[in-house]
Amino acid sequence: MRRALLLQLLAPLALVALAALVGTLVSTSTETYVINALVNVVIVVALYVFIGNSGVLSFGHISFVAVGAWAAGVLSMPVEEKPAIMPHLFGLLGEHTVGNIWSLALAAAVGAAYALVVGLPLMRLSGLGAGIATFGVLEITHNVLRYWEKIGPGLNTFSAVPETTGLLQASLGAALAVIVAFGYRRMRFGRLLSATREDAAAARAVGVSVYRQRLVAFVLSGALAGFAGGLLVHMLPVNTESVYLDLTFLTLAMLVIGGATSLWGAVVGALAVSAVDSFLAEAESGIHLFGRSVDFPAGTRIVVVGALMALVLILRPAGLTGGREFSVPLARPRRLLTKFAR
Amino acid sequence: MTVAVLNIDWQTLADATGLGAIYALMAVGIGLVFGVLRLVNFAYGQLVMAGAYALAFASEHGWSLWVGIPLCFAVVVTLSMLMDRIVFRPLRTQSPAVMLVATFAVAFLLQSIALLWFGPLGKIASSLATLNQPVTVSGVDIRKIAIVAIGLGALCLLALVLLLGRTRVGLHMRAAAMDFRTAELLGVRAGRVIGAAVVISGVLAAIVAVMLTVQNPLVTPDFALRDTILVLAGVVLGGMNRLVPATLGGFAIGFASGLLGGALPTNQSQYLPSFLFAAVILVLLFRPGGLFTREGQQAVERV
Numbered sequence: 001m002r003r004a005l006l007l008q009l010l011a012p013l014a015l016v017a018l019a020a021l022v023g024t025l026v027s028t029s030t031e032t033y034v035i036n037a038l039v040n041v042v043i044v045v046a047l048y049v050f051i052g053n054s055g056v057l058s059f060g061h062i063s064f065v066a067v068g069a070w071a072a073g074v075l076s077m078p079v080e081e082k083p084a085i086m087p088h089l090f091g092l093l094g095e096h097t098v099g100n101i102w103s104l105a106l107a108a109a110v111g112a113a114y115a116l117v118v119g120l121p122l123m124r125l126s127g128l129g130a131g132i133a134t135f136g137v138l139e140i141t142h143n144v145l146r147y148w149e150k151i152g153p154g155l156n157t158f159s160a161v162p163e164t165t166g167l168l169q170a171s172l173g174a175a176l177a178v179i180v181a182f183g184y185r186r187m188r189f190g191r192l193l194s195a196t197r198e199d200a201a202a203a204r205a206v207g208v209s210v211y212r213q214r215l216v217a218f219v220l221s222g223a224l225a226g227f228a229g230g231l232l233v234h235m236l237p238v239n240t241e242s243v244y245l246d247l248t249f250l251t252l253a254m255l256v257i258g259g260a261t262s263l264w265g266a267v268v269g270a271l272a273v274s275a276v277d278s279f280l281a282e283a284e285s286g287i288h289l290f291g292r293s294v295d296f297p298a299g300t301r302i303v304v305v306g307a308l309m310a311l312v313l314i315l316r317p318a319g320l321t322g323g324r325e326f327s328v329p330l331a332r333p334r335r336l337l338t339k340f341a342r
Numbered sequence: 343m344t345v346a347v348l349n350i351d352w353q354t355l356a357d358a359t360g361l362g363a364i365y366a367l368m369a370v371g372i373g374l375v376f377g378v379l380r381l382v383n384f385a386y387g388q389l390v391m392a393g394a395y396a397l398a399f400a401s402e403h404g405w406s407l408w409v410g411i412p413l414c415f416a417v418v419v420t421l422s423m424l425m426d427r428i429v430f431r432p433l434r435t436q437s438p439a440v441m442l443v444a445t446f447a448v449a450f451l452l453q454s455i456a457l458l459w460f461g462p463l464g465k466i467a468s469s470l471a472t473l474n475q476p477v478t479v480s481g482v483d484i485r486k487i488a489i490v491a492i493g494l495g496a497l498c499l500l501a502l503v504l505l506l507g508r509t510r511v512g513l514h515m516r517a518a519a520m521d522f523r524t525a526e527l528l529g530v531r532a533g534r535v536i537g538a539a540v541v542i543s544g545v546l547a548a549i550v551a552v553m554l555t556v557q558n559p560l561v562t563p564d565f566a567l568r569d570t571i572l573v574l575a576g577v578v579l580g581g582m583n584r585l586v587p588a589t590l591g592g593f594a595i596g597f598a599s600g601l602l603g604g605a606l607p608t609n610q611s612q613y614l615p616s617f618l619f620a621a622v623i624l625v626l627l628f629r630p631g632g633l634f635t636r637e638g639q640q641a642v643e644r645v
Contacts, residue, residue: 057439059446121627128382128438132578133626136619139571143616249450256443299457299563306451313444314432 068229111226259319363495369592581632
């Protein structure tokens with residue numbers, strides 16, 4: 001029993017380590033894709049913490065990624081670069097710069113705080129209402145970050161942010177997210193929340209506050225998403241469009257394709273879809289495959305990912321992993337199976 | 343903070359009403375499908391986009407309007423039916439949230455197909471450009487399209503009211519929208535009602551495509567995306583569960599964004615989407631049934 005549990009943590013971690021290992025073996029240009037995939041793992045694990053455990057849909061998590069990226073980006077850009085990119089910044093923000101680790105911690109804190117503010121009213125909703133309201137949050141965040149130039153670059157791009165998210169930082173970040181998500185799921189909070197997902201009425205009947213459990217998960221996943229935003233802004237120049245609808249779609253697709261209700265599914269989905277996506281991104285700029293030159297037109301990526309997502313939803317709604325945690329098929333006790341088969 | 347001086351002239355008012363009418367039609371298209379299928383169709387805007395590309399395709403080849411507009415209708419209605427058949431029907435037993443994610447995927451899929459097929463730069467649909475010219479009504483210049491949009495919108499809504507109120511399939515549709523399973527038990531044929539709703543919402547999308555291309559002849563892959571997002575917000579504001587409130591919500595949001603977008607200076611109207619979506623969230627929290635519904639008609643979706 002304990003070994004099975006340990007395996008549920010080690011399998012996703014091993015997958016992250018494998019991705020990191022692949023990253024050390026390939027060329028520098030391919031390494032960028034691996035780093036990106038590892039940052040995607042953090043975002044998708046953040047989505048899993050809330051959506052997977054609560055069963056409530058959220059289109060709004062990319063806004064936590066966005067505020068995390070803004071916090072880390074604004075505060076870690078060198079002071080002398082700030083006036084050129086962000087001329088209208090609040091004085092206090094313009095005069096200070098923090099280091100890499102501090103900016104990541106700050107990104108997580110800002111993500112959590114924003115998720116708390118948003119979650120306090122919104123966690124009363126579920127189903128369709130939650131979907132549309134969180135979509136509204138994404139729209140509002142995008143709109144405000146785009147035009148409010150006192151807190152960031154507005155329409156400009158976050159250039160000149162130190163690019164500290166290399167392979168090491170990305171894989172450590174992904175591992176940290178996996179450990180946090182696993183820990184949460186094993187804690188009382190995580191168990192209660194998944195009880196509300198399975199049967200909200202029964203959970204209420206034994207005294208679980210659905211609202212409070214969802215809020216806890218929302219804030220934790222907001223922190224992880226903000227952290228991912230911090231990693232992202234230290235990886236490549238971010239602007240408002242790179243943390244908006246496309247990223248929302250891509251990360252939700254990863255979660256759905258992998259299997260929303262398990263950590264294993266989140267990691268598998270993030271890495272599998274990232275792999276397909278990077279391959280197609282390369283193919284869009286032309287590659288050699290089986291001795292032939294392949295050159296897909298721009299836009300192929302989203303077509304393939306969209307089609308994959310629709311297919312998985314139709315054929316295997318629980319995702320590639322079936323929404324189950326990792327287990328070795330032989331280790332599963334047979335007696336249990338026959339007992340529940342009746 | 344300066345107080346905005348509203349600078350409203352007849353042109354702005356007419357344009358806003360025209361936009362409201364177009365949004366009302368989209369709202370009916372979305373509301374009808376939602377009523378019957380419990381499906382919030384994110385991909386509705388991509389139907390409009392497909393219709394707009396059909397029009398652009400026709401005007402690029404120099405075909406007349408009498409070819410272009412039927413082509414637009416054929417493309418949109420076919421696509422609407424295909425979408426239902428291939429994606430939504432297999433998912434009918436899933437929860438509304440899963441279907442919402444699925445329509446999200448379809449929306450992105452169609453948008454990228456358009457990007458692949460037609461490129462990112464966009465095409466010009468200039469077939470109905472003459473409607474953009476102003477006409478003088480009692481000393482006031484108003485663009486013809488605003489008048490056409492208002493007229494056509496009113497006509498379509500009237501036709502829909504008659505269809506829903508006076509015909510058998512309309513009665514079935516209203517019954518199915520109210521309670522699908524009971525309606526089915528009472529002999530309403532589910533397939534036919536769903537088919538009718540899908541076709542009608544496709545026809546409405548085609549009409550919207552024609553009118554939007556007049557206002558904005560440049561057709562890009564994200565054509566009508568912003569409009570769909572706003573209309574969805576409007577439908578929620580008005581009340582998803584009933585057609586009339588949903589339509590009113592669509593009209594209201596089109597009118598408001600047209601009026602404020604035209605009357606406010608840019609540095610104030612740029613935050614308009616934030617206010618609209620804040621309003622949507624407030625309505626969802628405090629009046630989940632919508633603003634234009636009476637008490638007791640509230641959508642019941644409690645866990």
